[in-house]
Amino acid sequence: MAMKATDAAAPDREVADGLTAAACLFHGFSDTSRLSIVRHLALGEHRVVDLTAHLGLAQSTVSQHLACLKDCGLVSSRPEGRASMWSLNHPATVMDLLAAAERLLALTGDAVTLCPTYGAGSLHGGTS
Amino acid sequence: MAMKATDAAAPDREVADGLTAAACLFHGFSDTSRLSIVRHLALGEHRVVDLTAHLGLAQSTVSQHLACLKDCGLVSSRPEGRASMWSLNHPATVMDLLAAAERLLALTGDAVTLCPTYGAGSLHGGTS
DNA sequence: CGCTTTCATCGCCATGTGCCGATGATAGGT
DNA sequence: ACCTATCATCGGCACATGGCGATGAAAGCG
Known part of the structure; x- marks a missing residue:
């Protein structure tokens, strides 16, 4: 909630902001x-x-x-x-992310089904 | 830290455990x-x-x-x-996940480069 | 005009989180 | 044997987080 990142100034700042933006994104799923x-x-x-x-x-x-x-x-x-x-x-892209997480979890040991309708790893290409 | 999920009993329990496992995974990146x-x-x-x-x-x-x-x-x-x-x-699979997040963030508005060396969406197939 | 439904926001509380310094264990180096 | 480097763990401290009920604003419905 208290995480935001939507500017871009210095070349290194860009990376840091990218990290906070990514952290915020993952936090949404955490x-x-x-x-x-x-x-x-x-x-x-x-x-x-x-x-x-x-x-x-x-x-x-x-x-x-x-x-x-x-x-x-x-x-x-x-x-x-x-x-x-x-x-x-962006449903398709989100499902891609979930599918990737699913694959990772499968390797980690847990057999997980995150995507509701679609199977594990299908539905590629469309981003929205 | 206080999240674990590695059994599987009832058919619905499986989904719930999957969610907690996934939440734990995403928490790692959050x-x-x-x-x-x-x-x-x-x-x-x-x-x-x-x-x-x-x-x-x-x-x-x-x-x-x-x-x-x-x-x-x-x-x-x-x-x-x-x-x-x-x-x-599982470097490759993790990078896949990060790449998927990158794509999602690109749509969200922020231009982000999560994967250090590899570009956005390459390196598929190897899981370990 | 009132009543109800739906929702966003606020205050509150218990717990989790991230950070640090300190401590103790392990293992090289002298 | 002694000292140093490296690390995992502990205790503590702010602060964020997730949960709830209560409140107030929109918007249908009588």
Whole structure:
């Protein structure tokens, strides 16, 4: 949440900012609740109240996680009536990332299925 | 650090454990210091004192980060004299993950170069 | 106009995190 | 045997984080 990085000045600053941006991105995935949210959003748009039901968390908690993911640039909301429809910004690329993590976890020992619908390592090429 | 997941019982438990394992993995990358460590280790084996010099952090801090990465199964140490040589466990797969993150960050707006030597998206196939 | 639903934000609390210095163990070097 | 270098671990300290309930603003519905 308290992590931002979106300028670029010195040639080394660029790398450092890249690291903080990457750290922020990975932080978005470093929580089971947020991971579940991403998985649900990968299946399509969802409202906050919908996610609260799926996750069994308080509405405020879900909103905060969504705000966190929004800070990372992973999701965005579209006002729909009095609700907010949340969706992944770059689904295919996100799934690529999850697939890569899946492969790594497979090597680490745990057999994991992160991507909801799509299998382990398919769906390459489209970035959005 | 306080996250582990290496069993598998019920069919749904499997998914939950997968999420915690994945969260743990991403947590390993969710810190600029650890990210720097991974980048340095991607270039080859390094000792702790070497990394402290590169990072400008205390030795205890670096050791703790390495322990964290070890918990995630990302790195491992090889005793070399009185020192410890640390190295990435699955360099190619890790770089794949970083490359995927790079692509995602590129879409998000930040131009980032995570992978030290290798460019953005090469080096496929070898998993160890 | 009220009532309800949905949501973002705030305050609060318990816990986790990153950082450090200090300590003790291990292993080379003299 | 002694000293030095290297490292893992411990205790402690700020601060961030994740969780919750409560509050207030939008926006449908009667």
